[in-house]
Amino acid sequence: MTLTTAVLRPYKKLKMLVVTSFEIDSISSLVAIFYGVFRLTVHDQLPTPASSVLIVSTPQVPLSLLSDKIFCLYITGHLNSVFSIHHREEILRYIYCHQNSDGGWGLHIEGHSTMFCTVLNYICLRILGVGPYEGDDNACPRARKWILDHGSATHIPSWGKTWLSILGLFDWSGTNPMPPEFWMLPSFMPMLPAKMWCYTRMVYMPMSYLYGKRFVGPVTPLIMQLREELFNEPFDQIKWKKVRHSCALEDVYYPHPLIQDLMWDSLYIITEPLLTRWPFNKLIRERALQVTMNHIHYEDENSRYITIGCVEKVLCMLACWVEDPNGICFKKHLARIPDYLWIAEDGLKMQVFGSQLWDCCFAVQALVASDLSLSEIGFALKNGHFYIKESQVKDNPSGDFKTMYRHVSKGSWTFSDQDHGWQTSDCTAEALKCCLMLSTMNPEIVGQKIDSSLLYHSVNLLLSYQSENGGLSSWEPAGAQAWLELLNPTEVFADIVIEYEYVECTSSAIQALVLFKKLHPEHKTVEIDDFIVKASKFLEDNQYPNGSWYGNWGICFIYGTWLGIGGLIAAGIHTTQGTIQFNSDFMGDDDAHFYRTDVEGSNATTPCSKTFDKFTTRKWRFSSTGNYGSFYEELHVTLSNA
Template sequence: MPPEFWILPSFLPMHPAKMWCYSRMVYMPMSYLYGKRFVGPITPLILRLREELYDQPYSEINWKIVRHLCAKEDLYYPHPWVQDLMWDSLYMCTEPLLTHWPFNKLRNKALEVTMKHIHYEDENSRYINIGCVNKVLCMLACWVEDPNGSYFKKHLARIPDYLWVAEDGMKMQSFGSQVWDTSFAIQALLASEMNDEILDTLRKGHDFIKESQVKDNPSGDFKGMYRHISKGSWTFSDQDHGWQVSDTTAEALKSKNGGLAAWEPAGASEYLELLNPTEFFADIVIEHEYVECTGSSIQALVLFKKLYPGHRTTEIDNFIDNAVKYFEDVQKLDGSWYGCWGVCFTYASWFALGGLAVAGKSYNNSAAVRKGVEFLLRTQRSDGGWGESYHSCPDKVYRELETDHSNLVQTSWALMGLIHSCQRSKSPPPCGKAVD
């Protein structure tokens, strides 16, 4: 993506403001590095890497010809021809103009605006950034701008947040999940009904969650920087991260179809997915609604309504009604729901059935719940557990594990979905075999 995209009028459908935030944050520093035509020092290590990575001598590669080359194993999302035409036109026709006077003045302005966005995101995430890919690219962009500058040095201080040492060496994680993990751990501990014995643990967990709440919106004119309100929300990791996540919060009551997105309100045109430049990911250009986020948020709002029955009651009731309709609308013919943040139909069915249950829907009064329960019972394996293959995610069809043994985690998800649907009281109980 050329940096000039960042100075387009924001009302245009292809403006980066319309993109899913994670993609936007990754393409932002890439735009800067591309516009600067940055090339690092050619060291012996770089030469060895070139020899290892490319199947022909680096100096002989015709980059114009291989621009759209991709291994068939990685080609999950083939580019539409209109996208290739657009990128090729920008590369062959527009790019040469922008590197020469007087059009290079436009390029310089675009680079200035892009770097302004980079610094803004760095400061508002305390240099953790939204994820590891964005973190490294923003740090590199700051180094290109000024190798001895304070922005680059601040980045260096947060590198350890991403690194951890395993038994087979040092690794880099995609992003932290401290709030997410702590929330589930506390829920599990509370369900054990051992509150007196683990009171200190519960208190510490509560304190961490409380202190991790985002206290302020992004600084300055955050809407002008294409950010949304975050005050009062929780992130996936910790307060420093700064990016609100809907399934640890219940902020966004604005979805058109009743579903809830992950980071920002969904609403951009689906046609923008035609511009997806990655061959191995689908549906990453714009924000989408998710069953998991909707299920988590409806449970949070129902609990909030019980604790504070007079607060924004109409809005919460409308949200719950719309969310129930969303679950019914996106349910598959086989009774399942497609999950985007876990594997896959089992995972989403747990969240959907949990959300429907707190909204007053049960096996007896809801066709969606009955179909969801029947899906889980139909996919239960002979040993009593559940086992779904990751192939369900790209194929978008339920695929069973090829092994004979069920998966403990997926069995737990399915069990919780059935418990939400009041199936543990059935005779014979469908949960009994899974528990055994």
């Protein structure tokens, strides 16, 4: 029998794991190769007593994120103090590396060019000192041509319109309203901040403050030049009111329904003129701005100025500067900028947020599952155990957190570390699994086990996440009405208004609670049993007809299916039962391939996709010995020369 599979091997030049295809003649050979690769990886990648570096993975992030940071620092006058010339060189390398062949930038490194990312990266290049006719491979002229050929910057999506208005490259009258009064709505209103997905809520909180202030940064000579470069007509002749709903077709992932446009028009024509005139500007608008700023300060303090993510981080930092340029809040924000920076082989990028806890948990679980001796992995387990224990959130958000639209967080784990403060269900479940596994091992080797009371808080938190359909959400309990998605103000993203239940979160929680019940039968056994029954039903109900599960937090069906099966097996569903048997058909299907899709009609290629297409058109098979041909080796050269 011949099996074709993919295994991971360390590729020291890039300091990463490389996927390589092999011809395998038996299951035993496959297992032997996996363990050999795993042992090499452990010795090459894990921290040692001489170096207690955390286990983290390289992030792949939207290509708009770094630009926001540059804009904020440029406006506040701190660009040179935060980013040295060497930082700038790496930032430019990252931007150049991921420019597409048509001159634009996509939302991600393999995405087709979009107005949103192309305009933001073009401005970023100009702020960093690249001239309008300069840049590697004529980066600026090519990008500007793409922008003007696709309708100019007037067709940038709403988030881009907001940033351009802040920079002085757009007029606030060309944006749809984001009234800060939203944060004062009474509880009987159908659309409330408490019903929003926390990430979206946290984006529009500082956005509404900046909109309410109609804040515009310093109009420098560079800004005046950009006004001439980004538009097809003179800046002072643009009819801003007519471009509010304009968006390049390449950016439209979620077309706005008519009811939403009517809502924006009503706010624009009726509400905003009232709220910006006396006496309402004094009685309502100023109070709304103060309420909004109080929310911003609350979130900043409870996340130690990391905030929930990078988009919010930059906006909250700018809002603090607008309120008080010399204030302590802005200075605290500056101190947490390094938390988001990541240097890799393609340059300096900005993370969405850190993934230290998440990466550490899976590394620990892999080590525990291996047959490696404790002499080989003991220190790594102890180090990881210590980090996991120290990263647990020990308290709820401060004060009356429910009035600030926050959920309990005591006993949780975040995606990164304790400072972040934002509880997530799957991170809590995976960290709980690690603590439970390590509690059964020799404490002299892996460290003292975590206190049982802290585990109880984690279990209570997981139980609080379950929805009526049995599934678990990510950050906060789901439950808002689905029709609220009709009010999604973005064009680039879908399904971001409310919280949803996920297969991944549900599966992780099942696995953690099953293990907890086995080791701690004294705590909420009945509730846990009921939880597992309903959660298993959710997994079964969300299986696709071909036997797979959709993964929202990974790419994509293999990831979701791995967790879907893991949850059902942990819950006691036998492998011969219909759900798992049906799934094995999917996993063994030779026609289950991965495809990269671009917007219809787009002929743009990315440096990554060109290499990807070249290699996926061949039948690559590599022997287990000798000189390897590698997709990643050529990809690395492509990225280096892009």
